[in-house]
Amino acid sequence: MSEDLLASPGPAPTLTPKVEMRGIVKRFPGVVANDRVDFTIYAGEIHALLGENGAGKTTLMNILYGIYTPDAGVIRVRGVPVRLRSPRDAIRLGIGMVHQDFRLIEAHTVVENVFLNYDGLGFIPKWSALESRLEEIASNYGWRLNPRARVGDLSPGEKQQVELLKLLVRGADILLLDEPTSVLTPIETKVLFKTMRRMAEEGKSIVLITHKLSEAMSVSDRVTVMRRGRIVLSKPTREATIEELSAAMVGGQLIGNAGLEERPTYPAVDAPTLQVSGLSVMGDEGVLAVRDADLTVNRGEIVGIAGVSGNGQIELVEAIAGLRKPVRGKIMLNGLDVTGASPRRLMELGLTYIPPEGKKWGIVPELSIYENVALRVARYKPYSRMGVINWRKVAEVAGKVVSEFRVDTSSIKSRAGSLSGGNVQRLILGRELTTSKPSLLVAAYPTKGLDIAASEQVRRILSRLRSEGVGVLVLSEDLDEILELSDRIVVMYGGRVVGVVRRGEATPELLGIMMSRGVAASASA
Amino acid sequence: MLRRSLPGGLRLSVRVERRPEVTPRYSIIVSLGMLLFAFLASGIIFQFLGFSALHIYRSFFTTLLSPIMLEEVFRRSAPIILAAIGLCYSYRMGFWNIGAEGQLYMGMIAATGVIVLHSAGYGPGEQLLLPAVVAASMMAGGAWGLIPAVLKVRFGANEIITTLMLNYTAILLADFLVHGAWKDPAGYGFAQTVQFPAAAKISIPGVPDAVAYLAIALAATVLTFLVFKYTVFGFESKIVGLNIYASRYAGLSISSILVRGVLISGALAGLAGLIVVSGLIGRLRPGASPGYGYHAIIASMLGGLYPPAVFFSSILFGMLVTGGDLLQAGLQMPKSGVEIIMAMIFLATIVAEFVKRHRLTIVVGRGEGVA
Ligand SMILES: Nc1ncnc2c1ncn2[C@@H]1O[C@H](COP(=O)(O)OP(=O)(O)OP(=O)(O)O)[C@@H](O)[C@H]1O
Ligand SMILES: [Mg+2]
Numbered sequence: 001m002s003e004d005l006l007a008s009p010g011p012a013p014t015l016t017p018k019v020e021m022r023g024i025v026k027r028f029p030g031v032v033a034n035d036r037v038d039f040t041i042y043a044g045e046i047h048a049l050l051g052e053n054g055a056g057k058t059t060l061m062n063i064l065y066g067i068y069t070p071d072a073g074v075i076r077v078r079g080v081p082v083r084l085r086s087p088r089d090a091i092r093l094g095i096g097m098v099h100q101d102f103r104l105i106e107a108h109t110v111v112e113n114v115f116l117n118y119d120g121l122g123f124i125p126k127w128s129a130l131e132s133r134l135e136e137i138a139s140n141y142g143w144r145l146n147p148r149a150r151v152g153d154l155s156p157g158e159k160q161q162v163e164l165l166k167l168l169v170r171g172a173d174i175l176l177l178d179e180p181t182s183v184l185t186p187i188e189t190k191v192l193f194k195t196m197r198r199m200a201e202e203g204k205s206i207v208l209i210t211h212k213l214s215e216a217m218s219v220s221d222r223v224t225v226m227r228r229g230r231i232v233l234s235k236p237t238r239e240a241t242i243e244e245l246s247a248a249m250v251g252g253q254l255i256g257n258a259g260l261e262e263r264p265t266y267p268a269v270d271a272p273t274l275q276v277s278g279l280s281v282m283g284d285e286g287v288l289a290v291r292d293a294d295l296t297v298n299r300g301e302i303v304g305i306a307g308v309s310g311n312g313q314i315e316l317v318e319a320i321a322g323l324r325k326p327v328r329g330k331i332m333l334n335g336l337d338v339t340g341a342s343p344r345r346l347m348e349l350g351l352t353y354i355p356p357e358g359k360k361w362g363i364v365p366e367l368s369i370y371e372n373v374a375l376r377v378a379r380y381k382p383y384s385r386m387g388v389i390n391w392r393k394v395a396e397v398a399g400k401v402v403s404e405f406r407v408d409t410s411s412i413k414s415r416a417g418s419l420s421g422g423n424v425q426r427l428i429l430g431r432e433l434t435t436s437k438p439s440l441l442v443a444a445y446p447t448k449g450l451d452i453a454a455s456e457q458v459r460r461i462l463s464r465l466r467s468e469g470v471g472v473l474v475l476s477e478d479l480d481e482i483l484e485l486s487d488r489i490v491v492m493y494g495g496r497v498v499g500v501v502r503r504g505e506a507t508p509e510l511l512g513i514m515m516s517r518g519v520a521a522s523a524s525a
Numbered sequence: 526m527l528r529r530s531l532p533g534g535l536r537l538s539v540r541v542e543r544r545p546e547v548t549p550r551y552s553i554i555v556s557l558g559m560l561l562f563a564f565l566a567s568g569i570i571f572q573f574l575g576f577s578a579l580h581i582y583r584s585f586f587t588t589l590l591s592p593i594m595l596e597e598v599f600r601r602s603a604p605i606i607l608a609a610i611g612l613c614y615s616y617r618m619g620f621w622n623i624g625a626e627g628q629l630y631m632g633m634i635a636a637t638g639v640i641v642l643h644s645a646g647y648g649p650g651e652q653l654l655l656p657a658v659v660a661a662s663m664m665a666g667g668a669w670g671l672i673p674a675v676l677k678v679r680f681g682a683n684e685i686i687t688t689l690m691l692n693y694t695a696i697l698l699a700d701f702l703v704h705g706a707w708k709d710p711a712g713y714g715f716a717q718t719v720q721f722p723a724a725a726k727i728s729i730p731g732v733p734d735a736v737a738y739l740a741i742a743l744a745a746t747v748l749t750f751l752v753f754k755y756t757v758f759g760f761e762s763k764i765v766g767l768n769i770y771a772s773r774y775a776g777l778s779i780s781s782i783l784v785r786g787v788l789i790s791g792a793l794a795g796l797a798g799l800i801v802v803s804g805l806i807g808r809l810r811p812g813a814s815p816g817y818g819y820h821a822i823i824a825s826m827l828g829g830l831y832p833p834a835v836f837f838s839s840i841l842f843g844m845l846v847t848g849g850d851l852l853q854a855g856l857q858m859p860k861s862g863v864e865i866i867m868a869m870i871f872l873a874t875i876v877a878e879f880v881k882r883h884r885l886t887i888v889v890g891r892g893e894g895v896a
Binding site for chain 2: 325343347361371384387405
């Protein structure tokens with residue numbers, strides 16, 4: 001061994017593969033989710049895995065995590081061929097995964113969640129020792145996480161840290177993160193990336209699935225693109241360009257940024273479709289999550305809600321959608337007092353709502369796609385008459401939803417639960433926008449989990465609705481998206497609306513300050 | 526995941542994996558397989574108790590399938606079918622109604638009440654007697670179901686507890702009436718009510734009663750099948766059972782759906798009670814139901830809440846109930862012998878649910894797999 005190799009600074013990505021997947025094939029009824037995939041993870045690298053919705057990214061990681069068994073192919077971990085039969089096997093080999101949706105018990109504390117189902121716990125756990133162990137790990141990565149906090153009280157960024165802790169205490173050094181940034185604010189994303197870098201320096205390997213190319217470019221060492229179940233590109237990130245990656249994702253033809261429609265003149269200010277005044281809403285913890293909020297959305301206007309998550313935005317939109325009863329205040333929809341009205345009545349009065357957690361609120365995974373469409377329309381004509389459902393009509397509109405919103409599925413009879421993350425979101429959006437004629441659209445994280453083209457399509461739809469005179473209220477963690485779409489931006493902090501900024505006056509810096517300090521900007525309208 | 530080391534460096538491991546999709550055909554095969562298993566396991570128990578399982582089963586089925594006994598099987602299956610079909614409405618909404626027995630008793634009590642009034646010279650005349658007992662039994666059963674439904678919707682009361690308690694209440698109420706106010710004065714002091722007059726009996730001219738009862742049960746089955754498949758109510762009740770968040774989001778009137786579903790459950794159990802009291806026994810007496818409402822729970826589960834399957838699984842329970850008497854009379858085995866089979870079927874049903882959703886693979890290999 002030569003001298004200078006020993007002295008080489010830092011643990012630069014060595015060329016010993018930690019994981020080698022060779023010729024992996026996984027078929028589901030009607031699709032080949034992974035088609036002879038070769039995938040290699042080296043020690044100490046951050047490996048970005050990209051691809052359109054339904055490309056097979058989650059499936060590949062699920063295979064490596066022992067959730068699915070491949071139909072063909074071999075997996076070698078540190079050079080040894082392995083057969084992974086369950087996540088337990090994977091964890092024993094140091095492989096850990098954080099899923100697209102958090103799998104935490106909200107009512108339990110951080111330490112309880114982390115050590116749930118942990119092998120070396122003994123009969124009576126020594127909680128204080130476990131807590132200090134967590135604190136040690138957390139401080140190593142610069143997290144401020146109280147082990148005794150209830151998980152339900154944590155922000156998405158902190159929940160993510162809990163998920164990571166679960167893996168770290170079990171000694172994972174190969175971490176598979178499935179779209180970890182889709183629920184994070186830019187600041188939280190930065191914290192996560194810093195953590196990932198630190199982990200890589202320690203020699204851990206990280207796979208990052210993301211739809212944001214800029215994230216892949218900025219944080220990863222190596223990038224792999226999947227398309228329709230196959231690997232179409234894999235190279236060191238510094239040799240790749242954004243154009244090249246997005247071309248590989250869509251299969252050659254570059255998606256020209258079609259841009260949003262021309263903005264017509266600023267809408268008439270005096271045509272409010274939604275007026276919220278003095279609204280206070282209780283959160284799940286029994287403290288007010290929204291305090292005395294005022295908000296107006298006019299016809300033909302997009303209003304964005306910006307805020308660090310956990311500052312009352314979700315509770316606010318849920319109250320508007322009728323899913324939470326306000327404690328105080330008034331909600332007017334098209335001039336009608338709808339405070340405390342049921343979701344159904346609101347729907348019938350012209351409100352359409354895109355929920356934040358699609359898999360929990362928006363669909364019934366056990367049912368087929370067309371039944372999930374029926375969920376929303378079954379009781380209305382022409383989908384039913386005198387209580388009898390016309391399944392043919394339902395199937396027709398389901399077919400339309402699937403084709404117009406390009407839900408990637410072999411049939412409308414497939415289980416909705418078998419759709420990929422992004423395709424669930426497409427199904428929900430498609431169903432809501434195809435089957436309703438809203439005067440007010442309230443969309444929470446409408447582009448969450450969508451690939452670039454689909455996000456672009458959704459933004460175009462929102463701005464088309466706007467020009468058709470629909471009032472749109474958008475909640476998003478993506479500041480760029482908010483800035484691009486909104487005519488006005490409402491900033492929330494500590495449950496209060498701390499400012500309203502007009503298009504043109506808003507900059508990421510201004511919003512950032514307002515979001516993090518709750519200072520009302522002088523530019524408020 | 527289970528792993529055992531076998532001699533010679535061999536390794537045995539059982540892998541449990543969630544199945545992505547459960548096809549109906551697979552589901553039926555598993556259920557039938559587990560049913561077979563239940564009979565096998567019960568047979569082993571019989572053998573241990575010193576009876577010949579083969580003998581028991583052979584005489585059991587040959588006797589039950591003889592024309593006379595078959596009629597009895599069908600008569601007794603009818604109330605089980607009706608109650609089990611009713612329970613499908615509750616269970617598909619995730620409302621764990623174990624109160625069919627109580628609802629059935631209330632149906633019996635209400636129908637008997639009409640007859641007691643009638644025999645005392647009040648109430649409906651001869652022509653209206655049948656519609657009156659049908660309406661009374663269904664309404665009473667429905668009302669008995671309504672109580673736990675409303676308690677759940679209003680106060681979040683756990684329906685398993687409330688429905689169970691209401692079973693005892695209904696059974697004790699029947700005892701109280703039969704021993705007291707409703708005791709037949711001409712009944713030589715037996716604790717029983719007056720007999721149901723012919724006008725209050727369900728019958729189709731020219732066919733045996735068993736066929737008439739079975740026809741009603743079949744009608745309820747077909748109707749329920751159609752309701753589940755084609756109506757908004759049937760569809761929405763399934764959604765309520767599967768995902769309460771999505772139900773709220775989609776704007777379903779959850780309370781109203783829940784109340785309606787449980788009401789139908791109770792009404793069908795009440796109708797089952799009418800068949801017991803007017804047809805099978807001819808009057809109300811203590812212990813009039815040998816637990817039809819409980820058999821219905823297992824039958825509806827075994828049938829996977831799918832009405833046509835529930836129809837047949839209920840007939841199986843009708844056979845077991847009839848066979849219980851047979852065991853006692855012909856084979857000198859306590860009647861409770863069938864309860865062993867029923868309990869085994871119940872366990873097998875639960876295991877079948879697990880087996881349907883998971884894939885089990887047994888691998889024997891040499892040192893491969895993860896270290
Ligand atoms: N359990 C399943 N049953 C049937 N089909 C499935 C299942 N899981 C995934 N699929 C299908 O496999 C394909 C790949 O899905 P996968 O979830 O891996 O996509 P993805 O790349 O993660 O997409 P996204 O960006 O939308 O999350 C899709 O067509 C999906 O419908
Ligand atoms: Mg995915």
